[in-house]
Amino acid sequence: MTDPLFQKACIVGIGLIGSSLAHGMREHHLCTEIVGCDLSQDVCDKAVSLGVVTEAGPSPSKMVSDCDLIILSVPVGAMSAVLLELNVHAAAGAIIMDVGSVKGSVAEAADGLRDDLYFVPAHPVAGTEKSGPSAGFASLFEKRWSIITPLENPSTEYKAALTLVEALWQGLGADTVQMDAQHHDIALAVTSHLPHLIAFTLVSAADDIESVNEKEVVKYSAGGFRDFTRIAASDPVMWRDVFLHNREAVLEVLGHFSEELAAMQKAIRWGDGEALEKAFSRARGLRREIIEAGQEVDLPNFGRDQEKTIEEE
Amino acid sequence: MTDPLFQKACIVGIGLIGSSLAHGMREHHLCTEIVGCDLSQDVCDKAVSLGVVTEAGPSPSKMVSDCDLIILSVPVGAMSAVLLELNVHAAAGAIIMDVGSVKGSVAEAADGLRDDLYFVPAHPVAGTEKSGPSAGFASLFEKRWSIITPLENPSTEYKAALTLVEALWQGLGADTVQMDAQHHDIALAVTSHLPHLIAFTLVSAADDIESVNEKEVVKYSAGGFRDFTRIAASDPVMWRDVFLHNREAVLEVLGHFSEELAAMQKAIRWGDGEALEKAFSRARGLRREIIEAGQEVDLPNFGRDQEKTIEEE
Structure with a gap:
């Protein structure tokens, strides 16, 4: 040793x-x-x-x-x-x-x-x-x-x-x-800070829709919502400080996100299926790369269904 | 039988x-x-x-x-x-x-x-x-x-x-x-359709920021981004059709999301730590409820680190 x-x-x-x-x-x-x-x-x-x-x-x-x-x-x-x-x-x-x-x-x-x-x-x-x-x-x-x-x-x-x-x-x-610190702060704004902000925002927004109560949000969360609650459950004080101290970079990447969201909203409003399909087709390759880089598990549903599947076999 | x-x-x-x-x-x-x-x-x-x-x-x-x-x-x-x-x-x-x-x-x-x-x-x-x-x-x-x-x-x-x-x-x-079908469509817009739209949008937006290349997005994706790539890797045609056929409800919940995001953006811009911390503190209880309802695994990181932890023990 x-x-x-x-x-x-x-x-x-x-x-x-x-x-x-x-x-x-x-x-x-x-x-x-x-x-x-x-x-x-x-x-x-x-x-x-x-x-x-x-x-x-x-x-x-x-x-x-x-x-x-x-x-x-x-x-x-x-x-x-x-x-x-x-x-x-x-x-x-x-x-x-x-x-x-x-x-x-x-x-x-x-x-x-x-x-x-x-x-x-x-x-x-x-x-x-x-x-x-x-x-x-x-x-x-x-x-x-x-x-x-x-x-x-x-x-x-x-x-x-x-x-x-x-x-x-x-x-x-x-x-x-x-x-250098400046590059770190913009890169992590993309891969960490913005995702957390979006997850916090989605969870807050769900709380805000009168016609759908919290019980229903819980029940039907396996439709996708539950994924967001994971990072939204992170330490609130730590994340408050991240946003207060990386304001410039977060606002910059948030600008890009908002533009993209506006484009998606427009495509939905106008029924532009081609634009939607094209935008939705981008992600699979990127996820594959993340898995190949060893930064993600290579299992459907993050492996959550593993136990179920094993029982079945 | x-x-x-x-x-x-x-x-x-x-x-x-x-x-x-x-x-x-x-x-x-x-x-x-x-x-x-x-x-x-x-x-x-x-x-x-x-x-x-x-x-x-x-x-x-x-x-x-x-x-x-x-x-x-x-x-x-x-x-x-x-x-x-x-x-x-x-x-x-x-x-x-x-x-x-x-x-x-x-x-x-x-x-x-x-x-x-x-x-x-x-x-x-x-x-x-x-x-x-x-x-x-x-x-x-x-x-x-x-x-x-x-x-x-x-x-x-x-x-x-x-x-x-x-x-x-x-x-x-x-x-x-x-x-009834109408209530289904708004409830699922909250728990499934909006989360997918947001995930697709985040992945598209990350592609769009010149100063951070795709290699870096992949490398540092464990900061939160990788979570979003899971549902964004779902079938593009199926999801295109969801948005084309549930337009009204999706646009309605998207409106709530955008309002909430604007409030978050304002809090970041003005350094309002109190508002951020308050908003960020909402999610833990909801995630706990989702786990207790049997709709999510009760493991940190969706259990991704399980193998690592077991090896260690």
């Missing part, structure tokens, strides 16, 4: 991603000791009792002074406040990594950090709709992409920090890729 | 739903003999070689004369033409059932049917994103709702036909419910 990459890590924000990182780092021997912080004392207690971390408390200042790795897995809007605190209390030479879904605003928030702290912004494109310290599992990042958006820092120490962070993700089974 | 409900059924349109019905009816001994029709000779050949039906040909007129059950599982836009043909060739007393996703237009199309043919419109709220005769499986309708929208026909014979059709669905493991 090779030596762990880090001696002591502090995970600030012990939710789905934070706890998955802790489980994964422990399982793959990437870090000798893992402690945690969370504003909620309940979350701290639960994280310790579940064995996610060995020790946890509400204040990063008391936990990070002997850590060589500090992971920020808090909502994007909370990053600045945590960074201010770390700037006072983190040990010289510590690597700070965030896992936020928006990278431009986080890079800005890190602007005044001490020269002897090495901040590496990262975003693992992985998750589930569950939240909290009991939702994490070690394999969450396997075969998923972790996007690193390095700061402009040509120093040898910063390069070494980048290498260590990439090794961490690879140790968790992820692939890594580097890009 | 009780006697089968029907002696000989003809399935017109041997796709996902038609072939699932054939498998299910055979498995549950609901019908003695099952033949089929499909415009495509390839589909006919495949359906016979897969054992979906014992015999198949392109023309209903040649197949239905001795059938006591005729199932129309063709796209909604093809119903009228098939009904015209059945009106000439179907045996007196035959029950005709369709399984289309729109019920108002089908009822209209059935308006001139002979008095000795009993037409029962039905819609099983079940499916997968796969199409064709090899996509079907017997358990597709288990624990799903099949909605029956009876015609206005007070005769004893029609009541008996309704009872038989309900017994058929229950024999396949489905629950049945009766409602």
Whole structure:
């Protein structure tokens, strides 16, 4: 067994991603000791009792002074406040990594950090709709992409920090890729932020149609609606912060979506079957590519009917 | 074992739903003999070689004369033409059932049917994103709702036909419910048609954003986008016909969606975190209800990570 990459890590924000990182780092021997912080004392207690971390408390200042790795897995809007605190209390030479879904605003928030702290912004494109310290599992990042958006820092120490962070993700089974923060923010607006916004909106709208009651929405949800409720069940605070901090990119891709929706609406109103069929025919190839890239299961209905089918055979 | 409900059924349109019905009816001994029709000779050949039906040909007129059950599982836009043909060739007393996703237009199309043919419109709220005769499986309708929208026909014979059709669905493991066609069409516009339209639109829009290429959309699709590609991979012709034949209801619910989306957009533009968080907090309870109603699996990520998690344990 090779030596762990880090001696002591502090995970600030012990939710789905934070706890998955802790489980994964422990399982793959990437870090000798893992402690945690969370504003909620309940979350701290639960994280310790579940064995996610060995020790946890509400204040990063008391936990990070002997850590060589500090992971920020808090909502994007909370990053600045945590960074201010770390700037006072983190040990010289510590690597700070965030896992936020928006990278431009986080890079800005890190602007005044001490020269002897090495901040590496990262975003693992992985998750589930569950939240909290009991939702994490070690394999969450396997075969998923972790996007690193390095700061402009040509120093040898910063390069070494980048290498260590990439090794961490690879140790968790992820692939890594580097890009600039601005490109990350538009790409993820397309593949993650807009889909979440649309799912939240659809669920809200369904609530709003008087002639169809909630009971019916539940009963007949297997017609397609239920798919949307999965990502719409994601953590509301985390997603609020994503939209507040990636406004420009989200509004841009939302503009494209609205144009396309208007075209669909017009085709329906005017009975333009040809336009509809053409638009509807685009998606199969793309889904096939996603499955071939290992980012989706190759089973009808996401494999939901597997048990039924197996029983039958 | 009780006697089968029907002696000989003809399935017109041997796709996902038609072939699932054939498998299910055979498995549950609901019908003695099952033949089929499909415009495509390839589909006919495949359906016979897969054992979906014992015999198949392109023309209903040649197949239905001795059938006591005729199932129309063709796209909604093809119903009228098939009904015209059945009106000439179907045996007196035959029950005709369709399984289309729109019920108002089908009822209209059935308006001139002979008095000795009993037409029962039905819609099983079940499916997968796969199409064709090899996509079907017997358990597709288990624990799903099949909605029956009876015609206005007070005769004893029609009541008996309704009872038989309900017994058929229950024999396949489905629950049945009766409602009028107009209410069906607005309820399903909410739980099925709008979700499909939105998914098709999102996939089209993603294709449209120059700064993010398709490769990136594929790579980072686990951020949420991949969920939408499932229903957007559904049969384009079937869905074209749904929107052409349920125009009014779809445009109405689309109006609600667009209002809600405009409100979300405004909240993002103006940085109204409170409004966003409030809107985002609605969905969890609804998803919980859908799971409790047995219409969704109780697993994070639709159970996609199950294999990963099991390996880990």
